[in-house]
Amino acid sequence: MLQMLQRCCCCFSGELGAKPRSKKSDDYPWENYTLKDLIHATNNFNNKNKLGEGGFGTVYFGQTSKGEEIAVKRLKAMTAKGEMEFAIEVEILGRVRHKNLLSLRGFYAGGDERLIVYDYMPNLSLISHLHGQRATNLLLDWPQRMKIAIGAAEGLAYLHHEASPHIIHRDIKASNVLLDANFNAKVADFGFAKLIPEGVSHLTTKVKGTLGYLAPEYAMWGKVSESCDVYSFGVLLLEIVSARKPIEKLPGGVKREIVNWVTPLVERGRWDHVADSRLGEKLDKAQLRNVVEVAMLCTDGKPENRPTMLEVVELLKSAVRDRRTKEVVLKDEDDGGIGEPSYSEKKSWKTSRMR
Ligand SMILES: Nc1ncnc2c1ncn2[C@@H]1O[C@H](COP(=O)(O)OP(=O)(O)OP(=O)(O)O)[C@@H](O)[C@H]1O
Numbered sequence: 582m583l584q585m586l587q588r589c590c591c592c593f594s595g596e597l598g599a600k601p602r603s604k605k606s607d608d609y610p611w612e613n614y615t616l617k618d619l620i621h622a623t624n625n626f627n628n629k630n631k632l633g634e635g636g637f638g639t640v641y642f643g644q645t646s647k648g649e650e651i652a653v654k655r656l657k658a659m660t661a662k663g664e665m666e667f668a669i670e671v672e673i674l675g676r677v678r679h680k681n682l683l684s685l686r687g688f689y690a691g692g693d694e695r696l697i698v699y700d701y702m703p704n705l706s707l708i709s710h711l712h713g714q715r716a717t718n719l720l721l722d723w724p725q726r727m728k729i730a731i732g733a734a735e736g737l738a739y740l741h742h743e744a745s746p747h748i749i750h751r752d753i754k755a756s757n758v759l760l761d762a763n764f765n766a767k768v769a770d771f772g773f774a775k776l777i778p779e780g781v782s783h784l785t786t787k788v789k790g791t792l793g794y795l796a797p798e799y800a801m802w803g804k805v806s807e808s809c810d811v812y813s814f815g816v817l818l819l820e821i822v823s824a825r826k827p828i829e830k831l832p833g834g835v836k837r838e839i840v841n842w843v844t845p846l847v848e849r850g851r852w853d854h855v856a857d858s859r860l861g862e863k864l865d866k867a868q869l870r871n872v873v874e875v876a877m878l879c880t881d882g883k884p885e886n887r888p889t890m891l892e893v894v895e896l897l898k899s900a901v902r903d904r905r906t907k908e909v910v911l912k913d914e915d916d917g918g919i920g921e922p923s924y925s926e927k928k929s930w931k932t933s934r935m936r
């Protein structure tokens with residue numbers, strides 16, 4: 582097994598001191614980095630270069646000798662089995678290319694080090710804009726939020742329907758949607774969730790950390806399918822619109838899931854209450870309603886009622902295309918809705934399509 586791993590790894594990694602090979606080939610679309618390259622780029626994994634830390638390891642900012650900005654994820658130690666899976670996973674993921682996916686740029690595997698290299702995303706992750714440092718001084722406006730939501734949906738639709746083999750992300754959340762210089766969404770960390778062997782301590786932390794995004798059938802019975810990602814995407818959509826966390830701690834310590842908070846508001850037609858209040862006048866109320874309806878479809882308790890990600894992309898695009906005039910929107914709110922089909926109408930559309 583180890584031999585196999587070495588064979589796998591040496592296909593696409595550079596050992597310290599090894600002769601540099603050609604940077605890219607048609608067979609292996611990633612770049613070869615030596616450990617020396619990456620130590621130099623990250624200033625020896627300097628704490629000042631640290632961008633963040635997750636379940637798999639720590640992410641560092643780096644600059645190559647050619648001046649390219651990179652992000653280097655330094656993985657925690659793995660077992661031999663884990664390393665084998667890592668090599669296969671990287672082999673698959675290294676070949677996945679889409680404008681809304683943060684693809685691997687390259688990696689290094691040698692000795693105890695497992696380093697994955699990505700493009701550096703100057704606007705970091707969505708989480709820092711919704712809940713973190715950048716949430717106050719660099720507020721994402723409504724069109725930016727919609728562009729990010731559609732981009733992330735397109736990346737996910739590609740993983741589900743076009744990538745070969747098809748990939749279920751399993752960890753869609755705000756910290757895994759990164760933003761480039763133009764605020765284009767890049768879905769990150771696809772496929773790595775399944776690398777965590779059962780019983781490993783950080784699995785517990787990880788599941789706790791992303792609990793609010795888990796589809797009920799996955800959380801309760803471990804049933805994984807594309808529709809689990811659709812559910813998580815629906816939670817993310819509500820988070821983008823409201824800037825509320827997937828699970829909020831209420832006074833007294835009670836925890837409330839975002840879906841349980843939104844559902845009664847949707848039932849009472851209180852769309853305005855769902856939106857991030859900081860959006861102010863820039864909020865498009867008609868679009869807000871449409872987008873929340875899409876999120877409700879995605880977070881349906883029954884996986885068979887959820888749309889596919891291809892359908893979500895189409896629903897979102899038409900949701901933001903639909904710019905009704907103020908008068909029509911007001912009339913809509915008064916008489917219970919005209920024009921664009923309502924949430925329940927869309928639901929029955931979906932249900933009838935499923936039959
Ligand atoms: N390519 C990148 N460019 C810029 N920042 C990045 C990049 N990749 C990751 N980060 C930052 O590093 C942080 C940690 O990422 P990491 O993927 O290790 O953890 P996580 O997303 O919080 O959890 P998980 O391990 O479940 O994915 C992210 O929240 C993000 O801010």
Ligand SMILES: [Mg+2]
Pocket residue numbers: 635756757769770
């Ligand atoms: Mg991540």
